Amino acid sequence: xxxxxxxxxxxxxxxxxxxxxxxxxxxxxxxxxxxxxxxxxxxxxxxxxxxxxxxxxxxxxxxxxxxxxxxxxxxxxxxxxxxxxxxxxxxxxxxxxxxxxxxxxxxxxxxxxxxxxxxxxxxxxxxxxxxxxxxxxxxxxxxxxxxxxxxxxxxxxxxxxxxxxxxxxxxxxxxxxxxxxxxxxxxxxxxxxxxxxxxxxxxxxxxxxxxxxxxxxxxxxxxxxxxxxxxxxxxxxxxxxxxxxxxxxxxxxxxxxxxxxxxxxxxxxxxxxxxxxxxxxxxxxxxxxxxxxxxxxxxxxxxxxxxxxxxxxxxxxxxxxxxxxxxxxxxxxxxxxxxxxxxxxxxxxxxxxxxxxx
Ligand code: ADP
Ligand code: MG
Numbered sequence: 001x002x003x004x005x006x007x008x009x010x011x012x013x014x015x016x017x018x019x020x021x022x023x024x025x026x027x028x029x030x031x032x033x034x035x036x037x038x039x040x041x042x043x044x045x046x047x048x049x050x051x052x053x054x055x056x057x058x059x060x061x062x063x064x065x066x067x068x069x070x071x072x073x074x075x076x077x078x079x080x081x082x083x084x085x086x087x088x089x090x091x092x093x094x095x096x097x098x099x100x101x102x103x104x105x106x107x108x109x110x111x112x113x114x115x116x117x118x119x120x121x122x123x124x125x126x127x128x129x130x131x132x133x134x135x136x137x138x139x140x141x142x143x144x145x146x147x148x149x150x151x152x153x154x155x156x157x158x159x160x161x162x163x164x165x166x167x168x169x170x171x172x173x174x175x176x177x178x179x180x181x182x183x184x185x186x187x188x189x190x191x192x193x194x195x196x197x198x199x200x201x202x203x204x205x206x207x208x209x210x211x212x213x214x215x216x217x218x219x220x221x222x223x224x225x226x227x228x229x230x231x232x233x234x235x236x237x238x239x240x241x242x243x244x245x246x247x248x249x250x251x252x253x254x255x256x257x258x259x260x261x262x263x264x265x266x267x268x269x270x271x272x273x274x275x276x277x278x279x280x281x282x283x284x285x286x287x288x289x290x291x292x293x294x295x296x297x298x299x300x301x302x303x304x305x306x307x308x309x310x311x312x313x314x315x316x317x318x319x320x321x322x323x324x325x326x327x328x329x330x331x332x333x334x335x336x337x338x339x340x341x342x343x344x345x346x347x348x349x350x351x352x353x354x355x356x357x358x
Contacts, residue, residue, distance in 0.1 A: 004318040005079035005147065005178040007072050008187070009034035009311045009332065012218065015285040025220045025285050027309060030252065031179050031187030032154045036345060037068030037313055038106025040332045040352055047354040063354055064331075068313045071329025073110030075315035078325050079176040080116055080146045082317065088146035089117040091175075095152045096122055100346065104151055119143065123158065126166035138173035147176045154184070154252040189248045193222040193280040221283035225276045235271045238281055239264055246282045254344045259284070289338045294351050305338045308353060331355070 010029045014022040044063045051060035080090055090111055092104055108118045121129075121140060129141040138145040148170050152158065159167070171181055185191065194200065196219045201212045223234040238245045247258040247267060258266055270276045289305040311332035317325040336343070336350035343349035 001174055001176070001180075002320050003079055003082045003176045004180060004183070004316075005075055005176050006031065006183055006314070006316045006318075007034060007037075007075060007149075007178055008314045008316075009037075010314065011309055011311045013285045013287045013307070013309050015220065016288045022288060024218055024310070026192075026218045027285070028189065028192060029187055030311075032184045032252065033151045034311075034313070035100055035103055035151070036311075036332050036334075036352065037072050037330065038103035041067045041069040041106055041330070043352045044354045059356070062357065064357070066330045066354075068330035068332070069106040070110055071313060071315055071327070072107050073114070075317055075325060075329070076107070076111060076147055076149060076178070077114050077116055078317045079178070080111075082319055082324065083146035083176055085144055085146060088144040089119050089140075090147045090149060091119045091121055091140060091145045093126070093148055093150045093152050093170075094120050094122060096124075096158075100151070107149075119145070123152065123163040123166045126170060127162045130166060130169050132169065132173055136172060136174045138170065138175040145173075145175045147178065148173075149178045156251075187252075188250045189280050189282075190250055193224055193282075196222040220285055223281040225279050225281060227274060227277060231276065232271075234281055235267055235276065239267050239271070242267075244284060246284050248280050248282055249278060254347045254349075255342055257342050259341045292335060292353075294335065294337060296348075296351060306335045307338050308333055308335045308355075309344075309350070310355065 008029055008031050011027040012024040013027055015025040016022050044066050048060045048063050051057075051063075076090055080088070092108065094101070094104065104120075108120075111118050119140060126140070131139050133139065138148070153167065170177060179187075195204075196216075201215060205212055205215075225231045225235060238247070242260050242264040245263060247263045249256050267276070270279075287307040289307055291303050292306040293301055293303055294306065295301060311334070313329040313331065315325065315327060315329045316323065333353040333355050334345055334350040335353040340349045345352060
């Protein structure tokens with residue numbers, strides 16, 4: 001396989017310094033199933049309309065245009081084109097219970113508009129209908145697949161023996177995987193922490209000191225809990241002062257991080273066992289709260305103190321050693337009440353929002 005497609009979302013929060021200055025700090029980067037590029041392509045329209053109804057025409061005109069669905073589809077279309085078979089389709093690998101189908105449909109529609117056929121299949125369908133031919137082209141019930149776009153597959157619990165076999169089949173195939181297994185692993189918290197070590201960015205971006213400085217400025221403190229002196233020291237510091245940190249396992253999807261007293265308890269329990277290496281520690285970011293209304297089904301509409309997280313979509317396509325496409329594809333703003341330390345839109349905690357530049 002020579003063609004690689006990456007659809008990423010790098011998430012940030014504004015960290016308030018003691019002197020009142022705010023700086024964007026990276027929370028994490030998502031390299032698999034980064035969602036809400038579709039629905040958020042519509043949220044600015046909703047908020048623009050609301051502002052107009054309120055008579056705030058000038059404010060309405062200041063909302064930024066944003067269409068990640070189109071940017072993501074462009075990357076998928078490019079990968080499809082480079083695969084080089086008119087008959088082949090794009091396969092969205094979707095969840096067993098499809099809770100976010102409309103987000104995915106926005107991207108799908110952009111592909112149909114380009115006359116690219118799209119299938120929606122689950123892991124179990126791949127197990128039942130998937131096959132490789134002698135040159136490892138992937139077929140789903142006789143239909144050749146050019147690109148596999150994962151919107152599922154980041155939670156360990158889904159990998160029973162069947163789904164594991166399905167994943168292996170896809171990975172061995174010639175189809176472009178978004179992401180391939182290496183890219184998925186590059187999105188882990190552990191890799192994020194290792195990238196922040198002094199000298200690592202310098203190795204990856206030789207001759208770009210300015211870019212390195214700009215990237216490093218977005219890093220919060222990240223700490224390894226590997227066995228040894230360095231890990232012992234930071235574990236002891238976090239146990240003594242748990243409110244300064246977030247304890248993160250190698251998981252995606254929200255709701256897995258540990259904070260405060262719970263962080264202390266868990267770390268206390270695992271501090272002398274190899275289990276601690278499955279976590280990393282991160283400095284806790286303290287965003288400035290703002291008053292806002294969270295509009296959610298079955299919840300009263302009331303003003304609450306909120307914090308926001310900004311995601312920037314990125315799309316790249318690589319063929320061999322040549323970077324064919326690499327660009328930002330739009331943004332996502334999610335806002336939630338301040339009392340929720342963790343959890344996103346899918347967890348029912350945050351809502352889709354629109355940035356308003358002042
Ligand atoms: P996941 O892969 O589960 O989405 P994240 O790293 O994005 O993991 O963490 C989930 C949520 O926890 C984030 O959306 C954010 O609200 C909160 N969070 C994560 N890291 C920090 C941090 N360093 N400081 C403050 N809040 C954080
Ligand atoms: Mg996240």
